[in-house]
Amino acid sequence: MPPVRVPPCAAASSVAAEVRAPGGGSVASAYPLLTLTALLWAGNAVTSRWAPGHVSPQVITSLRWLIACAVLLPFAGPRIAAEWPVLRRHWVRILLMGGLGYTAFNCLFYAAGTYTGAVNLALFQGSIPVMVIVANRIAYGVPVGLGQAVGVVLTLAGAALAASHGDLSVLTHLAFNRGDVLVFGACLLYAGYTVVLPTRPKVSALGFFGAMAIAAFVTSLPPLAVESATGHAVWPSHWGWAMVAFVGLGPSLLAQLCFMRGVELIGPNRAGLFVNLVPIFGAGLAVLLIGEPFGPTEAAALALVLTGIACAELLKPPRAPADPAYSQTRTRRNSTSP
DSSP, X not given: OOGGGSGGGHHHHHHGGGOOOTTOOOGGGHHHHHHHXXXXXXXXXXXXXXXXXXXXXXXXXXXXXXXXXHHHHHXXXXXXXXXXXXXXXXXXXXXXXXXXXXXXXXXXHHHHTTTSOHHHHHHXXXXXXXXXXXXXXXXXXXXXXXHHHHHHHHHXXXXXXXXXXXXXXXXXXXXXOHHHHHHHHHHXXXXXXXXXXGGOOSSOHHHHHHHHHHHHHHHHHHHHHHHHHXXXXXXXXXXXXXXXXXXXXXXXXXXXXXXXXHHXXXXXXXXXXXXXXXXXXXXXXXXXXXXXXXXXXXXXXXXXXXHHHHHHHHSSOSOOTTOHHHHHHHHHHHHHOO
16 A cells, blocks of 8 residues: 555554454445544544643643553554564664654644644645655655646645635735644644655554554653643643543544554545545534634635645546555565465
């Protein structure tokens, strides 16, 4: 599977090869599973906006990965122990990938919720696939077709419209909302993480995913210490604990499991298209749950982002004959699958 093309689920996709459901399954069952996945990821954007005052960004990030590790390790632990010699040789890479792709992304994403709306968070998150196209071109020289180029332009235009809230002076004076800058940085980090994911150590995907979760928790502790030392740490209220439980069990684990099963049933390329539902669900949840306004500017930004993603997905070249990232990932996955 080419994780460089399906970013929010890159790690889960490779784990899919190790999750075998007895007796197969109906292809139709993939669609509700993948729809639930997108809904959970959109819920993470709304949680980011809802969290300020209930739990601080570094606290929710650390607790999120603590919960994920506690649930995941009973299953991934044996693989990690068996493959520890290989993992140990690559511990710096794993620490950096977990620290940037998981911890830093979440820290910036939750911090952005203090300053910008959930609609914008979901729009930027939905634009990650297009960011990956650009990053993949820079890192691997993967050709970008005309349809993908149009998709990049349209998606960036939608993100710019969302960040400027329709005020062109914001673009000319670069006076962007702090939250929009933070979430844009978070998405760039995740796009970069996705592009380098194919270079992961040659271990089972389940063992690697468990090691990454541990790395994410460990690297979340220094920012948590800084937040606590500066007096900005907010430990969860009753609502805060509900949010921590949701992001730890929902987007971190349940969404990954649903996506893994969906990939197994219909394949990664078709499953990846469901990521495009994140901006739609995110905008809807923001309006329904926290009463965010959704006017013509937001609607136009959403339309641009979705149109851009559709162009990038539907008008891409039929085959990428020299995609080194895809070839490498495919080889490694086949060599580690049971």
